[in-house]
Amino acid sequence: MSPWARLIPVFAVTTLAGPVIVGLLFVLLPAFGYLPALGGRSVTLDPWRQLLAEPGVWRGAVVSLAAGMVTGAVSLAITGLFLAGFHGGRAFEAMRRLVSPLLAVPHAAAALGLSLLIAPSGLFFRAMAAFGLGSDRPPDLLTVHDPWGLAMMAGLIVKEVPFLMLMSIAALPQIEAPIRLAVARTLGYRPVTAWLKTVAPVLYPLIRLPVLAVIAYSSSVVDVAVILGPTNPPPLSVAVLRWQSDPDLSARFLAAAGALLQLGITALALGLWLLAERLVANLSKQWMESGDRGRHDLWLRSVGGFGIALIAMSAIFSFLCLALWSLASSWRYPEPWPNPLTVSNWFQVLPSTIEPLISTLQIGAVSTALSFAIVVAALEHELRAGRPAGAWAMRLLYLPLVVPPVAFLFGLAVAAEVLGVTPSLLLVTLGHIMFVLPYVYLSLSEPYRRLDPRWSQIALTLGVAPWRAFLAVRLPLLLAPCLTAIAVGFAVSVGQYLVTQLLGAGRVATLTTEAVALASGGERRVIGVWALVQTVLPAVAFGLAIGIPRLVWRNRRAMLDTH
Amino acid sequence: MAGPLVLEQVRLTLGDHTLLTIDATVAPGEVLTVMGPSGSGKSSLLAFIAGFLDPAFAAEGRILLEGVDLTGLPAERRRIGLLFQDPMLFPHLSVAGNLLFGVPRDAPDRRARVAVALAQAGLEGLGTRDPATLSGGQKARVALMRLLLSEPCAVLLDEPFSKLDAALKGEVRSYVFDRLKERGLPGLLVTHDEADARAAGGPIVRI
Numbered sequence: 001m002s003p004w005a006r007l008i009p010v011f012a013v014t015t016l017a018g019p020v021i022v023g024l025l026f027v028l029l030p031a032f033g034y035l036p037a038l039g040g041r042s043v044t045l046d047p048w049r050q051l052l053a054e055p056g057v058w059r060g061a062v063v064s065l066a067a068g069m070v071t072g073a074v075s076l077a078i079t080g081l082f083l084a085g086f087h088g089g090r091a092f093e094a095m096r097r098l099v100s101p102l103l104a105v106p107h108a109a110a111a112l113g114l115s116l117l118i119a120p121s122g123l124f125f126r127a128m129a130a131f132g133l134g135s136d137r138p139p140d141l142l143t144v145h146d147p148w149g150l151a152m153m154a155g156l157i158v159k160e161v162p163f164l165m166l167m168s169i170a171a172l173p174q175i176e177a178p179i180r181l182a183v184a185r186t187l188g189y190r191p192v193t194a195w196l197k198t199v200a201p202v203l204y205p206l207i208r209l210p211v212l213a214v215i216a217y218s219s220s221v222v223d224v225a226v227i228l229g230p231t232n233p234p235p236l237s238v239a240v241l242r243w244q245s246d247p248d249l250s251a252r253f254l255a256a257a258g259a260l261l262q263l264g265i266t267a268l269a270l271g272l273w274l275l276a277e278r279l280v281a282n283l284s285k286q287w288m289e290s291g292d293r294g295r296h297d298l299w300l301r302s303v304g305g306f307g308i309a310l311i312a313m314s315a316i317f318s319f320l321c322l323a324l325w326s327l328a329s330s331w332r333y334p335e336p337w338p339n340p341l342t343v344s345n346w347f348q349v350l351p352s353t354i355e356p357l358i359s360t361l362q363i364g365a366v367s368t369a370l371s372f373a374i375v376v377a378a379l380e381h382e383l384r385a386g387r388p389a390g391a392w393a394m395r396l397l398y399l400p401l402v403v404p405p406v407a408f409l410f411g412l413a414v415a416a417e418v419l420g421v422t423p424s425l426l427l428v429t430l431g432h433i434m435f436v437l438p439y440v441y442l443s444l445s446e447p448y449r450r451l452d453p454r455w456s457q458i459a460l461t462l463g464v465a466p467w468r469a470f471l472a473v474r475l476p477l478l479l480a481p482c483l484t485a486i487a488v489g490f491a492v493s494v495g496q497y498l499v500t501q502l503l504g505a506g507r508v509a510t511l512t513t514e515a516v517a518l519a520s521g522g523e524r525r526v527i528g529v530w531a532l533v534q535t536v537l538p539a540v541a542f543g544l545a546i547g548i549p550r551l552v553w554r555n556r557r558a559m560l561d562t563h
Numbered sequence: 564m565a566g567p568l569v570l571e572q573v574r575l576t577l578g579d580h581t582l583l584t585i586d587a588t589v590a591p592g593e594v595l596t597v598m599g600p601s602g603s604g605k606s607s608l609l610a611f612i613a614g615f616l617d618p619a620f621a622a623e624g625r626i627l628l629e630g631v632d633l634t635g636l637p638a639e640r641r642r643i644g645l646l647f648q649d650p651m652l653f654p655h656l657s658v659a660g661n662l663l664f665g666v667p668r669d670a671p672d673r674r675a676r677v678a679v680a681l682a683q684a685g686l687e688g689l690g691t692r693d694p695a696t697l698s699g700g701q702k703a704r705v706a707l708m709r710l711l712l713s714e715p716c717a718v719l720l721d722e723p724f725s726k727l728d729a730a731l732k733g734e735v736r737s738y739v740f741d742r743l744k745e746r747g748l749p750g751l752l753v754t755h756d757e758a759d760a761r762a763a764g765g766p767i768v769r770i
Contacts, residue, residue: 455653460615460637461641461645462709477653557654
């Protein structure tokens, strides 16, 4: 093996961990007043005094903390109870098919759709009115931008449940759930209880890092918070972004202190979660040994089924809202649908989407291609070296997903400023890799490791060189999972808001940054068109990932059966 | 005619535990059968000879083929062919594509060789077929032809008949052993099945 090959995993990890560490460093310094480039030459606590004097900063911090914990707990509960109650059944198969499209929808588009659905003048209350359950005026309720961030949490849960579902489905084959269930069932345990007692304790450690990523993400999210979250005061992360983009450069010190507080809040959320884990483990130990065969089966199953049904319905109706608004000319309350329908919105708005669309495509294509190349190189190296990546490497991989992006991205933006790197498409693209790469890796590593090693061995014994065994055997055999990983990476890139905004210094416009910016404007017809255009890109990517293997392998039965 | 395959003082160990020791010479056209219970390291022996022993194992001794020491060579340069329990026909290639994969890249008449091999295996006209559509016996013959087209100097057989049903087993077995004898290749067969060992007709080592 060449000495360069040894550097591949090191390189992969540096790509992820390096920027996080540099970013955090450049948050720490200005948070204590030190940043000569901006005139801060001494270490002081002034930024913190300023931060604590900001109105509503604690309220915003508490909402962020709650968003992390609640989203994590509810998403995990719904995922777990649904799997427990419906695993292997028809509802489960339906959900399995719905998971990828749900994941493909960018967070911002899903949040925009949900805001149109549940707003006082949204589709939900119009439907109520149509059934005679409301007046001819929108109800006086704060269903979006509510002060406790419930709408924001709902928007997050709709997106995070499919993510945890996918991670669980990917992990299930490793733990032989059917055998465990069969043993418990023959001992008289009812299905949900059997699942919770024999499968859940083994499954949870396998999806623990994704769960922690959900908590970290939800406690520091920006785009969903701007669209659905409280406004006065906003969640901490939104406040940090606002200070950061303040034209008065001295606000950067305040922003840095805020970013550091955000890091603390996310760490607190994760810490509380780890404590809760222990508590649940202790409590459930008694329940495990209690001999309870399933007194609670019915309602536990109902909660799981109801939660998933609610998520699927709100996803479908959110999409319908976006579509209807994009086709509306006028849509007075309480009319249940717009009349007349028109395509003129599309003709008016589409030209302005072209430039952001091109930037989105460029950033997505390049960051996904580079991430894919790095991931395949790392997996290929691992395969040839004959040992899997260590646990520490796995943890580093999750670093950009567990450290709140608003904290280290803010620092990276400061670092770029200090080093005189101008914000550009290239810088944004490199930033995207930090978030695209982990997802590409998560998506591809299992199929890559599971591929029967005898395929490569037989190729080598036939006398072909290792690189040809890779190109002519492993890559084609893994075509379907490779394309899925590429689609996942591309969808992640398309959906990125914060990294584009911070490293582009507001000068790089993508479909997502524009859609989020529109959210506050409130022109719903325009929002409908933008959110749908934003959704089309990942949808096309997933469509190709499913369609290409079917086309290429239409005369290769075994290739279609196995994936 | 090829030269002999020599296993010189081979010893496989896993940690402190010695899995097997073997010292044998397989003459051209002869098949040496290695028999032993599961877990006795038979497959690891084949992996060691072929050149992809799991790094968890340690091996001593040398592998010589036609007098050349193979021990340090990578798998693709050892010229040792391998048949697994499954035919392992590449599912993404056609039948002819699988055979072409075996033919050395610099051979002047690659397609002609494939056509001859198809004819020899009684598979004329099936070159464009999806391997998944072949019968079990046909797959086994394609796998053997692919191996022979790669011009190996020795052949390893890892229980290659164990997954075939009884009716097919005898037919495929004699087809494989006849071809190896015809080419004068030394063979090393690992199996559980006494009937395999008898059919191979060579010396038997029990471990």
